Amino acid sequence: MKTLHLTTSKEDIEKAAKIIREGGLVAFPTETVYGLGANAFDEEAVANVYKAKGRPSDNPMIVHIARASDIGQLTRMLSPEIVELIDNFWPGPLTLVVKKKPEVPDRTTGGLDTVAVRLPESQAAIDLINAACCPIAAPSANLSGSPSPTRAKDVIADMDGRIDAIIQGDDCRVGIESTVVDMTGDVPTILRPGIITAEAIEAAIGKEVKYDESLTEASKHVQLDPAAGVAEADFQPKSPGMKYKHYAPKADMLIVEGNREKVKQEIERLKGMNEQIGNKVGVILFEERAFIEAAHDFFAQLRDLDSEGVDLILAGALSDKDGVGFAVMNRMLKSAGYKIARV
Ligand code: TXA
Ligand code: MG
Numbered sequence: 001m002k003t004l005h006l007t008t009s010k011e012d013i014e015k016a017a018k019i020i021r022e023g024g025l026v027a028f029p030t031e032t033v034y035g036l037g038a039n040a041f042d043e044e045a046v047a048n049v050y051k052a053k054g055r056p057s058d059n060p061m062i063v064h065i066a067r068a069s070d071i072g073q074l075t076r077m078l079s080p081e082i083v084e085l086i087d088n089f090w091p092g093p094l095t096l097v098v099k100k101k102p103e104v105p106d107r108t109t110g111g112l113d114t115v116a117v118r119l120p121e122s123q124a125a126i127d128l129i130n131a132a133c134c135p136i137a138a139p140s141a142n143l144s145g146s147p148s149p150t151r152a153k154d155v156i157a158d159m160d161g162r163i164d165a166i167i168q169g170d171d172c173r174v175g176i177e178s179t180v181v182d183m184t185g186d187v188p189t190i191l192r193p194g195i196i197t198a199e200a201i202e203a204a205i206g207k208e209v210k211y212d213e214s215l216t217e218a219s220k221h222v223q224l225d226p227a228a229g230v231a232e233a234d235f236q237p238k239s240p241g242m243k244y245k246h247y248a249p250k251a252d253m254l255i256v257e258g259n260r261e262k263v264k265q266e267i268e269r270l271k272g273m274n275e276q277i278g279n280k281v282g283v284i285l286f287e288e289r290a291f292i293e294a295a296h297d298f299f300a301q302l303r304d305l306d307s308e309g310v311d312l313i314l315a316g317a318l319s320d321k322d323g324v325g326f327a328v329m330n331r332m333l334k335s336a337g338y339k340i341a342r343v
Contacts, residue, residue, distance in 0.1 A: 017131030036139030
């Protein structure tokens with residue numbers, strides 16, 4: 001398939017919208033990561049998204065809308081808390097999981113009776129959804145398992161030849177995917193951490209929120225092998241998006257965690273040891289507490305190191321219990337297959 005390369009011009013957005021209306025697939029920029037969009041109400045188009053990504057079809061998609069009132073096409077009930085979150089954070093990187101209307105196809109929601117909805121902030125995304133005149137279901141525009149794309153060139157690397165069009169816009173402002181919060185239970189539950197933190201959500205609704213067990217379990221169960229100093233996860237994640245191989249670079253990856261000076265020294269030591277045996281080593285080490293920058297750069301750095309053909313990536317852990325650094329660590333742990341060396 002020949003993939004059209006488009007810009008964010010009015011004319012090109014119109015072309016892209018026509019493709020969506022006719023059941024095609026278009027990658028487009030959002031403020032978080034690039035999305036791979038299809039008409040959320042077109043089951044066949046949605047099925048093709050799974051195919052293009054090579055993604056298991058029980059992993060539900062986020063439905064993107066262009067104005068808050070359009071959530072009415074997807075759900076019958078807004079609670080006061082949902083309204084607070086919409087007022088405070090939309091447009092922006094917050095996805096709300098709500099009870100779905102029967103009209104929303106099962107394929108879009110992976111057979112669940114809930115639907116994930118988000119109003120993105122990126123103008124190109126809003127223009128596309130408006131021009132298409134339908135909500136757009138869109139997972140991140142990467143091949144299943146690889147790092148999320150935060151630049152047009154990353155989308156081209158994964159999706160060229162597999163989809164109808166790619167809208168090439170700016171690099172994504174945020175760099176990690178939206179916070180996903182489940183609003184269908186008694187207590188709002190964060191299923192995926194992001195740049196909008198639990199604290200910010202609590203402040204908006206005046207009520208405590210919790211993290212899904214799988215998020216806290218994930219870090220608890222990383223185990224240290226005393227002999228090798230290397231840890232691997234032994235837990236079974238529950239939420240649909242968590243059970244697959246995720247964000248993995250082609251290189252092997254190891255996280256080094258501990259006191260910052262020691263982490264730096266250990267990374268240098270491991271780098272030297274690995275280079276001595278002929279491996280090409282890349283390092284990801286962000287400035288202390290520069291969590292926003294880390295979010296912005298993390299996926300891009302993984303992809304750049306893969307392009308350079310490194311064998312091993314050594315990454316310094318971010319120490320942050322529940323803020324933006326925690327959200328980046330969530331991705332870093334998955335990328336490394338939960339392998340950590342503690343110093
Ligand atoms: O920032 C983002 O959210 C990006 C951009 C393109 O908007 N999209 C994105 O989509 O990250 P995706 O498909 O890569 O991740 C969607 C996540 C998955 O972890 C999925 O399991 C979860 O949202 N999800 C979607 N619908 C759900 C539902 N009804 N219940 C629970 N989790 C859901
Ligand atoms: Mg994804």
